[in-house]
Amino acid sequence: MPSHGRFSNVPMDDVALTFAEMKALVRGLVRFPTVFKSALRVKFAPELFNGENEQGLYLFLIVYGTLYERYTNVTKDMFLSEIESMVQANTLAMGPVEADFLFGESENADGFIDFAFSAPARELDAQEQRAEKMYVENILRRFLNARLLKPQLKQLVSHSNDNTSPVDFQRLLDQFNKQAQDIKFVGNEAVNAAHMPDYGDTDKLILPPQFTPTTIGWIDNYIGGFRAGDMLGLLGPYAGGKTTMLTTIAIRLAQQYAANSHQKLAVYICYEDGAQKLNYTFYSAAAHIERAAFINKTPAEVWAGLSTRDNLKPYERRIPVNANAEILLCERDRWTAVQSWYNTNFVFLDFSANPDTGGRGNGGVHEIVATLENLIAQTGMEIGLVCIDYASLLLNREMAKNPNTKYQEQIWRQLQQLPDELKTLVAIPFKCTVVLAHQLAGSDIKNIPAYRHVSHFDAQGSKSFAENLHACMCLNKPDTEYHVSTINWSKIRFGRPATPYGLVQIDEDVVDVRQVDGEYYVNDLAKRIMRRDDTAPTAHNNVVVGPNESTRRRVMPNVDTFSDML
Numbered sequence: 394m395p396s397h398g399r400f401s402n403v404p405m406d407d408v409a410l411t412f413a414e415m416k417a418l419v420r421g422l423v424r425f426p427t428v429f430k431s432a433l434r435v436k437f438a439p440e441l442f443n444g445e446n447e448q449g450l451y452l453f454l455i456v457y458g459t460l461y462e463r464y465t466n467v468t469k470d471m472f473l474s475e476i477e478s479m480v481q482a483n484t485l486a487m488g489p490v491e492a493d494f495l496f497g498e499s500e501n502a503d504g505f506i507d508f509a510f511s512a513p514a515r516e517l518d519a520q521e522q523r524a525e526k527m528y529v530e531n532i533l534r535r536f537l538n539a540r541l542l543k544p545q546l547k548q549l550v551s552h553s554n555d556n557t558s559p560v561d562f563q564r565l566l567d568q569f570n571k572q573a574q575d576i577k578f579v580g581n582e583a584v585n586a587a588h589m590p591d592y593g594d595t596d597k598l599i600l601p602p603q604f605t606p607t608t609i610g611w612i613d614n615y616i617g618g619f620r621a622g623d624m625l626g627l628l629g630p631y632a633g634g635k636t637t638m639l640t641t642i643a644i645r646l647a648q649q650y651a652a653n654s655h656q657k658l659a660v661y662i663c664y665e666d667g668a669q670k671l672n673y674t675f676y677s678a679a680a681h682i683e684r685a686a687f688i689n690k691t692p693a694e695v696w697a698g699l700s701t702r703d704n705l706k707p708y709e710r711r712i713p714v715n716a717n718a719e720i721l722l723c724e725r726d727r728w729t730a731v732q733s734w735y736n737t738n739f740v741f742l743d744f745s746a747n748p749d750t751g752g753r754g755n756g757g758v759h760e761i762v763a764t765l766e767n768l769i770a771q772t773g774m775e776i777g778l779v780c781i782d783y784a785s786l787l788l789n790r791e792m793a794k795n796p797n798t799k800y801q802e803q804i805w806r807q808l809q810q811l812p813d814e815l816k817t818l819v820a821i822p823f824k825c826t827v828v829l830a831h832q833l834a835g836s837d838i839k840n841i842p843a844y845r846h847v848s849h850f851d852a853q854g855s856k857s858f859a860e861n862l863h864a865c866m867c868l869n870k871p872d873t874e875y876h877v878s879t880i881n882w883s884k885i886r887f888g889r890p891a892t893p894y895g896l897v898q899i900d901e902d903v904v905d906v907r908q909v910d911g912e913y914y915v916n917d918l919a920k921r922i923m924r925r926d927d928t929a930p931t932a933h934n935n936v937v938v939g940p941n942e943s944t945r946r947r948v949m950p951n952v953d954t955f956s957d958m959l
């Protein structure tokens with residue numbers, strides 16, 4: 394994967410080219426003839442190599458350019474034959490320094506000709522070839538800006554005087570702008586990405602990425618699972634359960650990677666709270682240990698308070714890991730059982746910008762990219778999932794550090810661009826799924842009752858936020874009686890289930906989220922979320938309707954309110 398170091402605070406166009414980069418540029422022009430052809434169209438020429446110690450590169454390009462005009466594909470043998478004939482015919486003047494550079498004669502070492510025509514140590518795959526080509530194109534743009542464009546701009550300004558007519562000056566500027574645009578997009582050859590391969594050709598048939606089930610019902614039942622390169626959104630109110638949902642997603646994916654022996658990481662990034670406030674939620678989600686075991690406790694009290702098989706706590710008989718099991722695992726068993734895969738496949742990046750982490754969390758998407766690259770280098774593993782909690786803080790922190798946006802109050806434009814930036818720089822390059830949480834403003838959701846399915850159209854800025862997402866799940870505030878929330882996949886770009894709505898319940902004991910469509914339902918007549926076996930009042934006096942009795946009515950005598958029925 395190419396380095397994203399180019400996203401530093403100093404624009405690369407303002408960084409002086411090194412001689413090593415210019416050597417890499419010339420070698421790249423040999424390896425990628427289409428880039429050389431594109432460079433010639435924007436007036437790239439050997440004469441631009443006019444700096445100190447650059448005479449050897451100039452001579453190389455004179456010979457290479459002559460051969461390219463005749464044959465396009467130039468080999469090392471062709472080059473050696475041509476340069477020898479040009480020297481003998483006195484059409485190419487070469488001194489001992491240049492000869493040593495090109496042929497490496499002084500120390501019996503390989504010269505630049507050997508370097509330029511050498512093949513990679515191993516065959517590169519398509520992605521690595523694209524990365525190398527992009528690297529060459531980036532150096533070429535910087536070279537042309539420094540050696541061609543900036544001198545032309547200086548010349549344009551110096552030759553303009555008070556008597557230069559506006560028409561003439563505008564004409565010169567138009568010419569300059571045209572060349573500046575050509576240089577900006579040098580190497581952008583037109584490629585038909587929808588080529589139809591021959592029947593049976595499996596290498597060139599491009600298909601959508603495959604869905605991988607997450608084992609989480611409220612994801613798999615609606616979008617089929619996760620795909621590499623997808624950008625997903627999670628919208629919900631303050632304290633509505635977004636962090637719990639993201640935690641559940643990340644922990645379950647890490648568990649799945651370990652179970653399937655996938656060398657992948659599930660990464661959780663939080664901009665609001667750090668390890669001290671969040672770690673216990675990860676422990677609870679991974680080991681199915683009740684939240685209460687970690688709250689208001691010292692470390693010694695936590696260890697001493699974990700249950701054994703002889704003193705199981707009441708909630709432990711209800712958790713999924715113990716369902717239908719002959720041996721009921723206690724909290725100590727579960728902690729030991731998950732520790733290995735948890736420490737291997739799950740990573741929490743504390744971006745809460747606190748002193749303990751060196752203030753990490755102010756660098757926006759580019760900080761995420763750099764940190765993920767370092768994580769891959771440290772672990773030797775791939776990134777499978779990135780959960781980000783949450784969008785507004787990510788943007789506000791970066792904007793506050795930028796003098797140009799420090800005092801900007803509205804972030805809707807940045808919020809609209811953020812999913813596309815994460816897709817372009819994280820999801821696609823790392824071949825992972827990104828889930829980004831965004832908080833619905835209290836003023837937007839306060840008048841939406843809990844039984845109603847929220848959409849990304851309901852809140853200010855959320856429509857723009859969802860425009861660049863592959864799918865967006867909206868979570869409403871929980872019902873006060875049953876603590877059940879409605880979910881609505883209000884946007885699914887790659888297909889749509891018959892019913893995008895559902896119900897989920899945040900577990901009251903451990904950090905977990907369950908889909909509860911089989912246990913609860915939304916009663917439109919009662920305007921509330923109800924249990925499946927409950928009866929509910931309708932808009933008609935003295936009439937109730939059960940969950941499956943939308944048309945059948947039963948008269949209830951002398952009942953004024955629903956509370957009177959209980």
